[in-house]
Amino acid sequence: VHMDGARIFNASVESGVPVKEYADTADDITFCLSKGLGCPAFSILSSTKEFIKKAKRCRKLLGGGMRQIGIFAAAGIYALEHNIARLKEDHEHREAISNALSETGWANIVISSTNMIFFTSPYPAQSIVTAFRNKGVLFLEDGGMCRIVTSLNNNDEDVAETIEIIKSMEESEFV
Structure with missing residues (x-):
């Protein structure tokens, strides 16, 4: 095996x-x-x-x-x-971002585990990815879902900024 x-x-x-x-x-x-x-x-x-x-x-x-x-x-x-011990930071960052997404009316968390978040939305995934890219937050569309991965390249300030962008997003930006 x-x-x-x-x-x-x-x-x-x-x-x-x-x-x-x-x-x-x-x-x-x-x-x-x-x-x-x-x-x-x-x-x-x-x-x-x-x-x-x-x-x-x-x-x-x-x-x-x-x-x-x-x-x-x-x-x-x-x-x-x-870098193994510090993976916990990635997981904490994922949890903070996932919690912020959960508070929106447009993100439905499918999976939020370790350092990865997959979510769907009533809006096309690619339009969400594009709207976030326009504000400097990069993630991918993956099979109709949005996929966010946290890593050692993301610090606390990056995560705080991402959360502020999530909170400030207007649904009109996704159409």
Whole structure:
């Protein structure tokens, strides 16, 4: 059984369940060093020595690999040592933004967990995204929903400003 652990550290911080407990339920796991942890790129594959040996061979056969990646390795080590504990801040920022959206008459929260918010609206998602972009707040339309992700790139001031923009939005801006 493979586990796609792209956001496993967010899940662990949110739930209080150690990453090892999640990982122990699978034969192998990948986890991302960039999503939430701030590394510029790369994921880690973890499994048995035999599986990793096969994975390295497959990577080589498919032309994967990079040279001189020490700088990325250093960024990955830094991310693992410094940025896991601070994920709680991202979750707090998500909660504050989610609460502000919930108080509007136009946002219906579908999912608000870890560092992600998905919401629908009677207005087209793309028009909401555009209205917010015009005020300097960037997020995406994803399958007819609006998707907001908080990260280490967002500080308390950014979140406070976003909340003020949410509160000041007029529904007429979405049409």
